Amino acid sequence: MNTMPINHVDLKALIMAPTKYISRPVPTISLHDFDSRIDSITAQLIDAAEKVGFFTIVDHGIPRTMVDHMFDQSVRFFNQSDHVKAQVPFSAQYNAGWEKNAQIRLSTGAADHKESYQMQFGAGMDGLWLSEDSLPGFQDSALSFMRALQSVSEKLLTCFARGLGFEDDYFVTAHDVRRPESQTVCRLLHYFETPRVPNTTGEIFHRAGAHVDWGFLTLLFQKAGQSGLEICPGRDVSTSFGYGDAWTKIEPDIEKNAIVCNVGELLMFWSDDRFKSTLHRVKAPCDPEDYYGERYSIAFFNQPCRDAKIQGPAKKYPLVTGEEFTRNAMTRNYKALQDKLKSDEVASKEPQLEGGAAAVSAQA
Ligand SMILES: O=C(O)CCC(=O)C(=O)O
Numbered sequence: 001m002n003t004m005p006i007n008h009v010d011l012k013a014l015i016m017a018p019t020k021y022i023s024r025p026v027p028t029i030s031l032h033d034f035d036s037r038i039d040s041i042t043a044q045l046i047d048a049a050e051k052v053g054f055f056t057i058v059d060h061g062i063p064r065t066m067v068d069h070m071f072d073q074s075v076r077f078f079n080q081s082d083h084v085k086a087q088v089p090f091s092a093q094y095n096a097g098w099e100k101n102a103q104i105r106l107s108t109g110a111a112d113h114k115e116s117y118q119m120q121f122g123a124g125m126d127g128l129w130l131s132e133d134s135l136p137g138f139q140d141s142a143l144s145f146m147r148a149l150q151s152v153s154e155k156l157l158t159c160f161a162r163g164l165g166f167e168d169d170y171f172v173t174a175h176d177v178r179r180p181e182s183q184t185v186c187r188l189l190h191y192f193e194t195p196r197v198p199n200t201t202g203e204i205f206h207r208a209g210a211h212v213d214w215g216f217l218t219l220l221f222q223k224a225g226q227s228g229l230e231i232c233p234g235r236d237v238s239t240s241f242g243y244g245d246a247w248t249k250i251e252p253d254i255e256k257n258a259i260v261c262n263v264g265e266l267l268m269f270w271s272d273d274r275f276k277s278t279l280h281r282v283k284a285p286c287d288p289e290d291y292y293g294e295r296y297s298i299a300f301f302n303q304p305c306r307d308a309k310i311q312g313p314a315k316k317y318p319l320v321t322g323e324e325f326t327r328n329a330m331t332r333n334y335k336a337l338q339d340k341l342k343s344d345e346v347a348s349k350e351p352q353l354e355g356g357a358a359a360v361s362a363q364a
């Protein structure tokens with residue numbers, strides 16, 4: 001939810017300036033012996049959500065072989081020709097499907113150089129899976145992986161409910177992926193290799209422009225060596241674009257099979273702003289030490305069911321449904337982007353603002 005007005009600064013110049021980094025501990029939280037340690041895990045999660053908005057979880061029970069298998073499936077998917085992938089185009093209505101170079105971020109006013117494919121659990125995916133003939137076994141593998149992520153997510157949702165003083169199953173029920181109202185999304189991401197030679201046009205090859213996620217909680221897998229994810233630390237910058245601020249790298253930790261988690265705007269809202277959604281990006285490579293190769297990542301966005309009733313324990317904000325929250329976020333971002341494009345005079349064509357992941361700063 002990018003609620004703050006856009007800073008009218010020369011973003012391009014700031015993006016091209018050498019990035020300032022600070023090191024900042026991003027908590028690592030183990031889920032081992034979850035049932036007997038739930039209170040201690042809850043305390044750690046709450047602390048991380050309040051102070052950083054980003055944390056990693058380990059000992060979550062998803063074997064690395066399963067993660068690697070899903071990355072292999074992702075490579076298989078993206079290796080299909082564009083013509084084939086275009087058979088399952090991104091649908092704004094269902095927030096699912098494939099997009100390429102279509103997600104324009106509010107922070108950059110330009111499209112990310114990437115392609116992504118979003119999958120859901122239910123009927124919203126009708127017609128949005130490639131056929132078994134084109135990609136045998138893909139759908140089964142993806143759904144098994146998504147179910148595994150859902151079960152890890154449910155542990156975290158239970159802790160967040162307990163930490164906020166709700167019944168333990170409160171968030172789990174609101175995010176029930178077996179229901180047709182489910183909006184939870186798994187997103188495969190593929191960023192293209194970036195040329196190392198400085199380009200004469202000055203075009204910046206954004207990977208994922210700075211944004212905050214608007215869902216509840218995002219779980220992200222990275223691949224060994226394919227770095228680039230960065231967060232802009234500090235609570236104060238969580239709702240503005242913070243260019244020029246100091247960033248912190250979140251390197252892939254494959255040895256520990258870590259899942260990177262971040263609080264989305266919805267959890268911030270639902271906690272009456274107690275938990276902070278944090279600005280992050282996949283950096284446009286520009287410094288010599290940056291990673292310029294192609295990058296694959298997998299994000300799982302916990303989203304509430306359309307009919308979930310959303311209001312924090314202190315009722316700081318009026319109650320909204322899951323559907324309204326999503327629609328409001330998209331409308332606000334859509335409008336903000338249009339204003340930005342107008343003011344930047346870069347609106348040479350109508351941006352592709354389908355909503356959801358391929359929309360402005362959506363799911364992303
Ligand atoms: O690819 C990544 O590492 C991050 C992706 C991301 O932030 C998003 O899709 O919301």
Ligand SMILES: [Fe+2]
Nearest residue numbers: 212213363364
């Ligand atoms: Fe994100």
